[in-house]
Amino acid sequence: xxxxxxxxxxxxxxxxxxxxxxxGLVMAAAGRGDPMGSHGxxxxxxxxxxxxxxxxxxxxxxxxEDRTTSYYDDPTKAGLVIALFWAVxxxxxxxxxxxxxxxxxxxxxxxxxxxxxxxxxxxSGVIFGFGGNALIATSYHVMQRTSRARLAGHVSPWxxxxxxxxxxxxxxxxxxxxxxxxxxxxxxEWYADIWLVIVWVVYFVLYIRTLARRNExxxxxxxxxxxxxxxxxxxxHIVNNLAVPASLTGAKSYSAFxxxxxxxxxxxYGHNAVAFxxxxxxxxxxxYFLPKRAERPIYSYxxxxxxxxxxxxxxxxxxSHHLHYTALPQWVQTLGMTFSVMLLVPSWAxxxxxLMTLNGAWHKVRDDATLRFMxxxxxxxxxxxxxxxxxxxxxxxxxxxxxxxxxxxxxAGAMGWVxxxxxxxxxxxxxxxxxxxxxxxxxxxxxxxxxxxxxTVIYVFAMWNSGIVQGxxxxxxxxxxTLAYSFTDTLVAMHPYYVARACGGALFLTGAILAAYNVYMxxxxxxxxxxxxxxxxxxxATEPAVPAAE
Amino acid sequence: xxxxxxxxLTGHQTTGHEWNGITxxxxxxxxxxxxxxxxxxxxxxxxxxxxxxxxxxxxFTRGLLGIDQQVQVDKxxxxxxxxxxLWADRIAALSLDEIRDDPxxxxxxxxxxxxxxxxxxxxxxxxxxxxxxxYPSLVDDAWLWxxxxxxxxxxxxxxINAPHPDTxxxxxxxxxxxxxxxxxxxxxxxxxxxxxxxxxxxAPPERLEEGAALFADNCASCHGEDGTGMHDLGAPNLTDxxxxxxxxxxxxFETIYGGRQGWMPAWExxxxxxxxxxxxxxxxxxxxxxxx
Numbered sequence: 001x002x003x004x005x006x007x008x009x010x011x012x013x014x015x016x017x018x019x020x021x022x023x024g025l026v027m028a029a030a031g032r033g034d035p036m037g038s039h040g041x042x043x044x045x046x047x048x049x050x051x052x053x054x055x056x057x058x059x060x061x062x063x064x065e066d067r068t069t070s071y072y073d074d075p076t077k078a079g080l081v082i083a084l085f086w087a088v089x090x091x092x093x094x095x096x097x098x099x100x101x102x103x104x105x106x107x108x109x110x111x112x113x114x115x116x117x118x119x120x121x122x123x124s125g126v127i128f129g130f131g132g133n134a135l136i137a138t139s140y141h142v143m144q145r146t147s148r149a150r151l152a153g154h155v156s157p158w159x160x161x162x163x164x165x166x167x168x169x170x171x172x173x174x175x176x177x178x179x180x181x182x183x184x185x186x187x188x189e190w191y192a193d194i195w196l197v198i199v200w201v202v203y204f205v206l207y208i209r210t211l212a213r214r215n216e217x218x219x220x221x222x223x224x225x226x227x228x229x230x231x232x233x234x235x236x237h238i239v240n241n242l243a244v245p246a247s248l249t250g251a252k253s254y255s256a257f258x259x260x261x262x263x264x265x266x267x268x269y270g271h272n273a274v275a276f277x278x279x280x281x282x283x284x285x286x287x288y289f290l291p292k293r294a295e296r297p298i299y300s301y302x303x304x305x306x307x308x309x310x311x312x313x314x315x316x317x318x319x320s321h322h323l324h325y326t327a328l329p330q331w332v333q334t335l336g337m338t339f340s341v342m343l344l345v346p347s348w349a350x351x352x353x354x355l356m357t358l359n360g361a362w363h364k365v366r367d368d369a370t371l372r373f374m375x376x377x378x379x380x381x382x383x384x385x386x387x388x389x390x391x392x393x394x395x396x397x398x399x400x401x402x403x404x405x406x407x408x409x410x411x412a413g414a415m416g417w418v419x420x421x422x423x424x425x426x427x428x429x430x431x432x433x434x435x436x437x438x439x440x441x442x443x444x445x446x447x448x449x450x451x452x453x454x455x456t457v458i459y460v461f462a463m464w465n466s467g468i469v470q471g472x473x474x475x476x477x478x479x480x481x482t483l484a485y486s487f488t489d490t491l492v493a494m495h496p497y498y499v500a501r502a503c504g505g506a507l508f509l510t511g512a513i514l515a516a517y518n519v520y521m522x523x524x525x526x527x528x529x530x531x532x533x534x535x536x537x538x539x540x541a542t543e544p545a546v547p548a549a550e
Numbered sequence: 551x552x553x554x555x556x557x558x559l560t561g562h563q564t565t566g567h568e569w570n571g572i573t574x575x576x577x578x579x580x581x582x583x584x585x586x587x588x589x590x591x592x593x594x595x596x597x598x599x600x601x602x603x604x605x606x607x608x609x610f611t612r613g614l615l616g617i618d619q620q621v622q623v624d625k626x627x628x629x630x631x632x633x634x635x636l637w638a639d640r641i642a643a644l645s646l647d648e649i650r651d652d653p654x655x656x657x658x659x660x661x662x663x664x665x666x667x668x669x670x671x672x673x674x675x676x677x678x679x680x681x682x683x684x685y686p687s688l689v690d691d692a693w694l695w696x697x698x699x700x701x702x703x704x705x706x707x708x709x710i711n712a713p714h715p716d717t718x719x720x721x722x723x724x725x726x727x728x729x730x731x732x733x734x735x736x737x738x739x740x741x742x743x744x745x746x747x748x749x750x751x752x753a754p755p756e757r758l759e760e761g762a763a764l765f766a767d768n769c770a771s772c773h774g775e776d777g778t779g780m781h782d783l784g785a786p787n788l789t790d791x792x793x794x795x796x797x798x799x800x801x802x803f804e805t806i807y808g809g810r811q812g813w814m815p816a817w818e819x820x821x822x823x824x825x826x827x828x829x830x831x832x833x834x835x836x837x838x839x840x841x842x
Contacts, residue, residue, distance in 0.1 A: 146569040220569040291572045297557055300577035301565045330619045331602040331610040338594035338603075345586045349579075360559040478661040481634045486668020488677055 001074045002057035004065065005154050012155050013054045020047035027191070030249040035177040036191065039170050039251070046166050070535050071144045073433050075157040079137025080426060080433070082165060083130050084516040087419075090125025091509040097122050098505045102498035112176040120175040120187045126414065127185065127277065129168045134422045135281040136161055136203070139226045141429055142288045143207060146223060147214030150536050156206045163199035167192055179251045183266050185273050186240050190253040193241040200234045215536065221304045225284035228312050232276040240269035260327045268319035275315035278413065279381075282421050283311075283350060286381075289425040290374045291357055294364055299356035303349050310346025314339050321392035324401060333394065340392030344385060351382035369442070369449040373424030376453060380416025384409060399471040404494065408463025415456040415508055423448065423515055430519050437529040440521035444514050451511035458504030466497035638824040646699040646831055663832035666825055670817070679836050684795060684812070689836050692792040694720075696781040697837065699830060706826045709816030710784065717816055720784035725768065726807030733807075739764040740802040746777045746789045752799040 002010065024047055027040025097119050100106045107113050144151060151157050171188040174180070180187040188196075207230055211219060242256035257265045291298050298304060320328060320336030355378050358365055365375050387409050391400050400406060427445055431438055439445055473493060476484040554566040555573070562575040598604065601613040612618075637658050641649055649655045668677065674685045681687030686694060695705050695718060708716040725731040731739065741753020742761025753761070766775070772785040779787035786794065794812070795805050817826055 146572070148570065216567070216569055218567045218569075220567075220572065221574075288572070292570075295571075297564055298572070298574040299560075300579065301574040302576065302579050303583070304574070306579055306583070325619065329602070329610070330617075331605060333619075334597065334601050334603045338597050342587075342590045342594055345583060345590055348586075349583050352580075352583075480637065480658040480661045481630055482658075482662040483665045483669075484661075486665040486672065488668050488672055489665070 001078070002053050003060045004063050004074060005057065007058075007062055009155050010054055010058050013158070014051065014058065016155070016159065017047050017051040017054060021051065023047075031251070034250040035174060035179045036189075036249065036251045038177060039174065039191070042170060042173060043166065046162075046169070050162060067150060068536065070150070071141075072151040072154060072157065073141070073144075075151075075161050076137045076140045076429075077433050079133050079140070079161050080430065081519070082161075083133035083137060083422070084426070084512070084519055086125055086129025086133060086168070087512045088509070088516055090122055090127075090130050091505070091512050093118055093122035093125055095502060095505045095509050098498070098502040102495060102502050111178070117175050117178060120180065121172045123185065124168065124171050124175070124187065126419075127273075128164075128171070131278065131282075131418055131422065132164060132168070133161070134426070135226075135229065135277075135285070136164060138285050138288075138425055138429065139207070139230075139281070141433070142220075142222050142284065143210050143226065144536070145534075146220040146288065147211055147216055148536050149210060149213045149215055151206070152209035152213055153206055156202055160199055160203040160206060163195070163202070167196045167199065170195070174251070181241070181243065181253065181255065183240065183255075184270055186237070186266070186269060189251045190241070190243050190245045191251075193237065193243075197234070197238060200230070200237065204230050204234060220287070221298070221301075221308065222284040222287040224308055225280045225287065228308075229276050229281035229284065232272060232280070232312070232316075236269045236272050236276065240265055260323075263323055263326070264320060264328060264332065267322035268316075271319035271322060272316060274410075274413070275311070275318075278418050279315075280311065282418050285425045286354055286374065286378065286421050289421075289428050290354055290371075290378070293368070293371045293374065293424070293428050294358055294361035296357050296359070296361045299353050299359070303353045307346040307349035307353065311343070311350065314343035314346065318343060318392065321397065324394050324397045337392050337394055340389050344389040347385035347389075348382055351378050351385070354378035354381075369445040370424050370427040370439075372449055373420045373427065373452075376449075377417050377421035377424060380412055380420065380456070384413035384417055387412065399475070400467060401471075403467035403471040403474075404463045404497070405467025405471065408460050408467055411463065412456070412460045415452070415459060419508075419512075420452060420456075423452065423511075426515065426519065430522055431526065431529075432531050432534065434523050434526075435528055435530055436522055436526035438526065440518050440526045444518045448511040448514045448518070451507050451514070455504045455506070455508030455511065458507065459501055460504075462497040462500035462504060466494045466501070469493050469497075638822070641824040641827050642822065646703070646827060646834075649827065649831060659828045659831050662825075663828045666821075666829055667832055670821065671829065674814075679833065681794070686794050686812075687792065688833050689839070690792050691837070692787060692790055693781065694779075694784045694786055697834070699834065701781070702830045702833060703826060705814070706821075706829060707816065707818045710814040711811055712814060712816040714816035714818065718784055720811070722805065722810040724807065724809030726803075727809070730768065731764070731806070735764055736803055736806045737799075739768070740799065740806060743769075743777065743788050743802060744797060744799075747791065747797060749797050 002013070005013065021044055024040050024043030024045075028037050028044060029040070031037035031040055096106065097115065100115050100118075107115070111117070140151060140157060167188070170192045174188060174192065179189050181189060186193075207227060211223060211227075243253040244256065246252040246254060255262055287298070287304070317339035318336055320332045321340050322336075324333050324337070355375070358371075358375060361371070365371050390396055391405070391409060400409075427439055430436075470490050470493070473485045473490045478484045554576075555564050556562070557564065557575055560575065560577070562577045564573045565576045567574065598611070599613065600615045601617060602610055603613060604611045637655060640652075641655055641658070644652070644655075649659065667679070671679070674682075675688055676682055676685070679688040681689075686692070691697070693701075695701055695710075705718060708714045708718060710718045710720065723730065726733065726736050737753050738757050738761045740761075741751040741755075742758055742765050744751035744753070745758060745761075765777070769777070772783050773779055773788055774785075777788040779785045786792075793801070795801050795810060821829070
């Protein structure tokens with residue numbers, strides 16, 4: 001793939017690799033005896049591997065292709081394959097974590113395999129590894145198509161993709177070594193955080209520059225969402241990770257915030273990670289791949305505007321609903337709760353806009369599992385946003401908080417919405433990118449759909465039951481006015497649901513493995529077909545519109 | 551471009567824009583959406599007026615209802631305490647036997663004690679008080695410090711080797727590590743201890759007398775001449791079939807070589823006197839029922 005870079009670009013890539021290798025070496029030397037040293041070695045090895053790829057291409061002749069006549073899809077392809085790899089790893093970890101809760105002996109007495117260490121590997125693996133790579137890859141695809149312009153740069157897309165994955169690897173390996181900031185979804189320590197800022201700024205610049213060279217007068221809705229995702233995640237990440245390293249040669253750092261301010265900052269981050277990472281970005285995916293696959297116009301442009309601004313405005317206030325009935329002042333809780341409820345209508349407007357777009361294409365939903373993935377994703381999006389607003393109400397939260405209900409809610413969103421829209425998008429984009437007629441096996445797509453749906457439903461129902469049982473047991477009093485159940489009693493009551501949850505997760509994981517196999521076989525074996533008009537151009541002309549001199 | 555077309559299916563016009571084949575209809579926002587936006591916003595406004603909501607420079611809007619969650623929770627805790635104290639004060643004042651004779655108090659104990667035990671004791675002593683390696687069973691008849699009411703209450707109050715001024719103190723010395731016995735002597739005395747309990751031993755039987763001499767010199771001061779232990783010192787009976795750390799060759803060697811010092815928290819500042827009394831009654835009732 002590196003052969004398609006020009007000589008100058010290969011040199012830039014090589015220089016970046018050398019700088020990274022030096023950084024890795026310094027980290028490894030300075031952080032000896034600390035997990036930071038191991039991370040230095042990982043950075044060094046990663047830089048070495050990329051260097052090998054670049055060096056293999058460095059002597060090759062300059063690429064002969066005319067860059068104005070095609071989109072640059074190599075990073076997209078790599079990103080999708082990596083996303084599927086993380087899907088299997090992250091979901092596999094999830095099944096293991098779920099099984100540990102039902103059968104604690106599955107820890108096998110190692111330190112690295114304890115629940116507290118592999119659980120963040122699961123969450124970061126699926127959110128950042130699977131979700132993040134899918135977002136980066138599809139955003140490259142969508143912004144080029146909807147702008148009818150080639151990516152603005154050839155090294156920077158690789159830098160963003162590979163740099164982001166380096167972050168993911170440093171994060172996951174750190175958890176296993178016990179490195180954590182103890183902030184949910186923001187566990188990685190200071191040097192990983194700084195690295196992600198660099199990667200993310202490059203991503204933002206790349207996105208803006210590509211949009212700036214677009215050949216369409218208007219910016220499509222999907223790009224609003226991708227842009228909101230990139231911009232707000234940068235803000236969230238930087239603020240929540242403000243910290244002072246205990247020393248420059250170790251992984252440990254101390255947060256800039258303390259006490260309830262720290263909790264509020266964390267959940268402002270945590271809830272908006274859900275909003276802008278797991279919602280806005282994937283709505284971008286939905287707004288492109290669903291109408292494309294259904295071959296129907298978006299139901300209402302006006303509804304798109306209303307829901308976009310509603311979502312980005314209201315979400316940012318809602319984080320304090322994670323801290324109901326805590327030391328957080330009550331007025332902050334009130335704001336979090338009321339804004340969460342006001343958020344419901346714009347969220348449902350998005351889900352409704354997607355479902356109404358399918359009017360006139362419902363026969364395709366019936367016949368085409370790929371489109372059905374997206375349809376069910378929109379339904380789960382509506383379901384989990386309703387549930388979210390509901391749980392943000394203080395009275396409901398007093399029952400649901402700290403219980404498995406929260407876990408069920410998150411997974412209704414993460415499995416039912418995020419993962420299903422991602423798989424639907426992958427199934428529609430893979431044949432196009434690799435220039436194949438269709439996916440290798442439509443039957444496997446069907447199997448995947450029903451496995452994923454069954455897994456999600458089993459998981460979510462198990463956690464609803466478990467959470468509500470748990471919450472009710474905690475607040476049950478005897479006639480004497482004392483607690484009726486001990487904590488252990490609640491665990492005994494939850495055990496069957498934990499077993500069911502592990503089974504649901506295993507079904508979902510099986511589906512993801514089928515997807516990885518199907519994509520692999522599509523790349524290797526499906527018959528070829530050149531897509532029509534899949535190159536940069538203005539929508540009026542059929543000729544390439546990017547200046548040939550570039 | 552920018553040619554507005556009419557969608558034949560819905561009859562709505564497109565916006566006239568097109569992105570790689572995707573178009574958008576210019577459909578009006580459905581009335582229901584506006585309706586629910588208004589409903590949720592009015593609800594939020596009303597809530598803000600009634601409850602603490604918006605920050606001001608030095609304070610915040612307190613709301614017309616004057617509700618404060620801290621005041622609310624304090625009141626409810628006080629009310630719950632007042633209801634419970636109707637019977638809990640009597641439990642605190644009476645002796646265990648007097649409580650056992652009062653059917654009303656017994657029913658309060660029966661309702662309360664299992665969850666109290668589950669949340670405070672079961673983590674070490676097991677959910678059925680059966681104990682486990684390193685943690686004594688409470689349902690057998692073997693008591694380190696004595697199993698009568700007063701002793702159990704005192705153990706609960708001050709703990710064992712706990713940071714409490716009156717705590718019970720006990721330590722099995724590390725005979726091997728601290729050089730009082732060599733490895734061979736430890737094996738021999740362990741064999742003698744096993745013979746006291748009627749256990750099969752890996753130690754040579756012909757050295758039993760040597761073991762007895764070592765026992766008399768090193769162990770009898772706490773465990774008694776006959777090995778039946780002493781409640782005053784918390785030294786366990788070695789002649790029965792109950793073992794906290796195990797009676798196998800390996801476990802006994804480890805105990806004698808490295809010593810033991812078990813630890814139980816002092817509950818005086820964590821549980822009320824009534825709660826400790828309920829636990830004592832619960833534990834003695836379990837011990838009377840015996841192991842399952």
